[in-house]
Amino acid sequence: MARPTPLSGFPEWLPDGRVVEQHVLDTLRRTFELHGFAGIETRAVEPLDQLLRKGETSKEVYVLSRLQEVADDGAPARDADKQLGLHFDLTVPFARYVLENAGKLAFPFKRYQIQKVWRGERPQDGRFREFAQADIDVVGAGGLPYHFEVELPLVMAAALGELRAIGLPEVRVLVNNRRVAEGFYRGLGLDDVDGVLRTIDKLDKVGAAKVGEALVAEVGASDAQAQACLDLAAINGSDTSVVDRVRALAASHGVESELLEQGLAELGALVDAASVRAPGVVVADLKIARGLDYYTGSVYETVLVGHEQLGSICSGGRYDTLASDGRTTYPGVGLSIGVSRLVSRLLGADLVRATRGVPAAVLVAVTDEATRADSDAVAAALRARGIPCDVAPSAAKFGKQIRYADRRGIPFVWFPGQEPGADDVAAGTAVAGERGPDQVKDIRSGEQVDADAATWAPPAEDLWPRVVPSAG
Amino acid sequence: MARPTPLSGFPEWLPDGRVVEQHVLDTLRRTFELHGFAGIETRAVEPLDQLLRKGETSKEVYVLSRLQEVADDGAPARDADKQLGLHFDLTVPFARYVLENAGKLAFPFKRYQIQKVWRGERPQDGRFREFAQADIDVVGAGGLPYHFEVELPLVMAAALGELRAIGLPEVRVLVNNRRVAEGFYRGLGLDDVDGVLRTIDKLDKVGAAKVGEALVAEVGASDAQAQACLDLAAINGSDTSVVDRVRALAASHGVESELLEQGLAELGALVDAASVRAPGVVVADLKIARGLDYYTGSVYETVLVGHEQLGSICSGGRYDTLASDGRTTYPGVGLSIGVSRLVSRLLGADLVRATRGVPAAVLVAVTDEATRADSDAVAAALRARGIPCDVAPSAAKFGKQIRYADRRGIPFVWFPGQEPGADDVAAGTAVAGERGPDQVKDIRSGEQVDADAATWAPPAEDLWPRVVPSAG
The missing domain is CATH 3.40.50.800 (Anticodon-binding domain)
Structure with a gap:
């Protein structure tokens, strides 16, 4: 056998790198457990039809076939409800686990889950095809109090904060609230909320000028509406003056919206509580737009201070319907850390090292x-x-x-x-x-x-x- | 979404079951690390051609295809060196990892590896399609001293022994040596060593009478040769008198074999050292025949006392060629615990329980x-x-x-x-x-x-x- 070469997108570490990864995993696990999250693992596979419910990820799914099945007629079995795929995140499996075991779980159910996930993307830009995620979620049966939207990003901030001891840069959790954005846009007269959000989401990539043009050309905003959206996205800060600034902006455009007010109350409460429990860590940032197609309240992204170009290393939000069996709806809030990306960065940028690669003293x-x-x-x-x-x-x-x-x-x-x-x-x-x-x-x-x-x-x-x- | 049902062969635990599994995994990890084994993880996938080198397992392999590739023409890409499959054990990936990183590893390299593996078998008899294995191996570059064949089963016995505190029954490591079997059979005049071993391997299932008939009918043994093989397989014991009994049996059939003598010296040394380091745990059992197509020295199986019908929960052996790159050959010795089967048994038979399913005190x-x-x-x-x-x-x-x-x-x-x-x-x-x-x-x-x-x-x-x- 000739010397094999690495598979692009499938990272592996030498023993001393694994010491670093294991330390990160142990630290996250300990912090999650100190905060009362129970650990679970789900199987690596889900029925294909469940994985494909979110259409935009379909091309990323790895489909499994048994070699024998393929060999018989050259094509894998196509019966969708028998076909299995590798999970591409830990949220879809968790939602299924909650429904499958609803009668045996105590709600609100707080769980952490640290596992590999797989995405058949072209490996580039530090994207992996196999990588470890560390997720925390809390899910309620029927309802879920708002205070969990305050607690969960602080748990992640605490977990990542523990890693500062080994050289991880400071983290900043950027928060927004879907109700604020939706209330503001609708109050302006822009009803294609998803369209505005998708466009605003490109701010960091293409800049304000191009986003403004796109809002006019693609979402049908007037110049004034587009400018108002850009003004909203430019607001950020770590105290409740953010709320006042959004209110002032809304008032200047004659926007009145109950949804906006509800969102601002939530965002203000989050920033307020965070400033007591973890001063300086949480920043309200009105341009955060992520995954708003199924998030319904708070949304979160997390950046490493000084390494913002890496993008978010820990993201998530509130979703009113994590799962539903027709009788009961299970709302949740959760965040996910991309552990492999984080460890890859720690090792690749030579930020940390293990004192040795073997356990023996x-x-x-x-x-x-x-x-x-x-x-x-x-x-x-x-x-x-x-x-x-x-x-x-x-x-x-x-x-x-x-x-x-x-x-x-x-x-x-x-x-x-x-x-x-x-x-x-x-x-x-x-x-x-x-x-x-x-x-x-x-x-x-x-x-x-x-x-x-x-x-x-x-x-x-x-x-x-x-x-x-x-x-x- | 209707309530989902479990997928047969893909075990998952409720939070309190996961506490038990996590405890088992933590205990194994700690014991392995105390013994100087470094932890590694390998990716879940290997190139299909590498997975299919052992022909008899080919039908068990799960092949991956990206959904898009399948959808285009109804068949997955067939280019073998691009196709990936899920690993079905941790030995094939470890061999590849050793070759890929040979220049960066220090030999002898002692590693443990605890990961999921996948086999597309029909789920039955407590067999899973996805399950966790915990492996230890030591691999040398060019050579590997015999004393590791003594050490490794004792490390596994120590790891499993730690689990007696939670209610795991006592374990017994059954050892044999391929050289003994091969030397004895060849000395008898039976050159189809693999054939004899495959037949002897069925002793527990079909009994001595049928094995004797099969040795005559299928391997071409005389009645006397068949009886001699059965007599050898009947020998077992936890002290070096086993060696004397094998020698006496060989002598009574006029068998003289350097290979037999070498194997007996090794088997005796193993039993001897084990009786000092872990009295009563290791038993020489001459009927153990497992995987002898690539094992070349000691072979091991491990049973739970009182639950022998479960079969071996931890098996392995010595292989002279774990990997080879044409210039250097890497011999190894290792064992693998089927963690999911073990945990499934502990939970299913209600042998153990967690004091609670959540971390919070x-x-x-x-x-x-x-x-x-x-x-x-x-x-x-x-x-x-x-x-x-x-x-x-x-x-x-x-x-x-x-x-x-x-x-x-x-x-x-x-x-x-x-x-x-x-x-x-x-x-x-x-x-x-x-x-x-x-x-x-x-x-x-x-x-x-x-x-x-x-x-x-x-x-x-x-x-x-x-x-x-x-x-x-």
């Missing part, structure tokens, strides 16, 4: 193969006390065993006490058959001391691999 | 929506000290909030101190605006005490959900 040396059992016993004693260690693969010269540890970043090498040499016994400085004390060497400093596997421990910062900001 | 009650910020502040203080908690979703009557906690198994409910009533202020027993002390209630005992979120902690056994043996 100690390499137990082997004096000769006949005494390997002594080394195994040392390792067992250390492991029983929670100290990760490895035993040298061969009884090479100690210098080579030390290089084995050094190459892997293992900080300590342990030397089991040796039988005394015949000379020492003859000289009376040692007793035949009585092993000398074990010793442990910090191979970074060269310091070597007597040690007992029943009591010795490495410094806490050396016990497990850690993830730290890169020096460079 | 505390529900912080909400007195009224106007003081929700007080409850949020309590929750933040508890979380900052590592105590998982949830805040009540609505300011319902306290009785209802307590039932909310009770239904989820949350053991403690926290009541933020309240503003005094006007009567108390008038009576001089309280000061207006001065909140009374917070209180926390253990809803199991009913005990309620004053508490400070800056210092109070639940008993350690209540802090996180635990997995315990089921009472029943």
Whole structure:
């Protein structure tokens, strides 16, 4: 087999990169659990007809066929309700899981879910075909109080904030509210709300001038209406003065809208609560327009300060109908972190590094193969006390065993006490058959001391691999 | 959307089942890491031609096609080197990963890998189409010392042994050595070694009489040769007397074989070392024949004592050629645990249960929506000290909030101190605006005490959900 080459769009990490990814995953999981979210996993596949309900994503779906089925007549089975596809997000599977298990879940149901998803997109612009997502959602049966729209972005901000310790830049959660946008546009006399939003969504890409032209040419706005939409999108800030500015803008255009007022009350409450619980993290930004076809209240995007060009690393919003079985409707609010993109950025930009790529803090040396059992016993004693260690693969010269540890970043090498040499016994400085004390060497400093596997421990910062900001 | 039904062969757990699965995964991971295995993940897909190298598994492979490609002409792209399939084990991807990254890995390379795999088999007999595997392997560049064939099954035995605390039955690792079998058969004059092994492999299913007949009818053995094979397969034991019994059997048939002697030396060393490091866990069992088409030394199966009919829950062996790039050959030894089958058994047979299905140890009650910020502040203080908690979703009557906690198994409910009533202020027993002390209630005992979120902690056994043996 020739040396294989990577598959574009399917990222994999070397062991030290995986230490970084695992740290990110563990940190997210811990924060989610501290906030009371229960972990679930769903199967990787869903019936194709369920995946295709959102038409615009259909081309991204990977369809599964069993090799035998394909081979029989050259085409996969086409019976849609038997066909399976890989999920492209964790929201569709979660909605199905909620309906399937509604009778066994307690609502409001708060869950986190960290899994791979697949999209058959052309890999470009840092887009992956397989990537890990970390989602939190809360879903109610019949109703869901607004305060969850305040809580969920703060949980994500807390989770990402925990990663600042390893060098993740500061995050800024940008929030908007669909009711504000819809109320304002309708109040202006623009009823193609989705059309306006789709156009406004291009602001960062094409700029205000082109968006203004498009609003006139494609959505049928007057110049004044277009300018009002651009003025609304230009409003942002981290305190409730944002609400006043939107109100003033609306008043200047004679816009009166109950929906707008409702949205502003919600947006103001969110910014208010966030300024107490996580000062400076949440910013109201009226140009945020994402996925407004099914979001119905708050919407969120999250950027890394100083890396805004990366786009949003964590997005979501409120949806009045996550799922419905005809009798009960399940509203929800949730956000999703693109973990692979985040880890790829952390590693690619050399922002972080693992202190080592192997778990072992100690390499137990082997004096000769006949005494390997002594080394195994040392390792067992250390492991029983929670100290990760490895035993040298061969009884090479100690210098080579030390290089084995050094190459892997293992900080300590342990030397089991040796039988005394015949000379020492003859000289009376040692007793035949009585092993000398074990010793442990910090191979970074060269310091070597007597040690007992029943009591010795490495410094806490050396016990497990850690993830730290890169020096460079 | 009507209520969806489960997909056969694609297991999912409710939140409390996921607590059990997560505990199993965390326990395995910790044991693997204590033994120095580095964690990696590989992508879910491999090129189809790589997956089909082992012909007998071809029908199990799920092939991917992008929906668009299928829709164009009704057939997926057939260009084999562009086609991708889902991996059906973690060995094929690991071999590819080793070759792809050989220049960046340090050998011997010890890795663990815990991921889902997919097989398009008919779901039956507890077989899943999607399931999690937990693999450990060590791979060398050019060579790999025998002692790893002793170490790896003991690591798996240690990992599974950790699960006895939650109610997993005792495990027994059954070991054999391909050299023993091959040396013995060839020494008898039976050169169709694979044929004999395939037939012997059916012993548990069809019994000795039918296997004996098949050896004569299908592999061309004489009655005496067939009986000798059956006699070999009947030998088992946990000490080195096994080696003596095999030698005696060989001698009685005039078998002389260097390969047999080499295999017996290895098997004896394994049983010997295991009896010191994990007494009673490893049993030599000469009928173990698994996958001997590519295993070349030790082979392993693992059964749960008292649940032998489940079959092997953890299997593997030594392979002289895990991978090869033409210049370097990479021998390895590894084992794989079928985690989903194990968890399914633990849950299905009601052997274990989670103490609760949500992470929260505390529900912080909400007195009224106007003081929700007080409850949020309590929750933040508890979380900052590592105590998982949830805040009540609505300011319902306290009785209802307590039932909310009770239904989820949350053991403690926290009541933020309240503003005094006007009567108390008038009576001089309280000061207006001065909140009374917070209180926390253990809803199991009913005990309620004053508490400070800056210092109070639940008993350690209540802090996180635990997995315990089921009472029943």
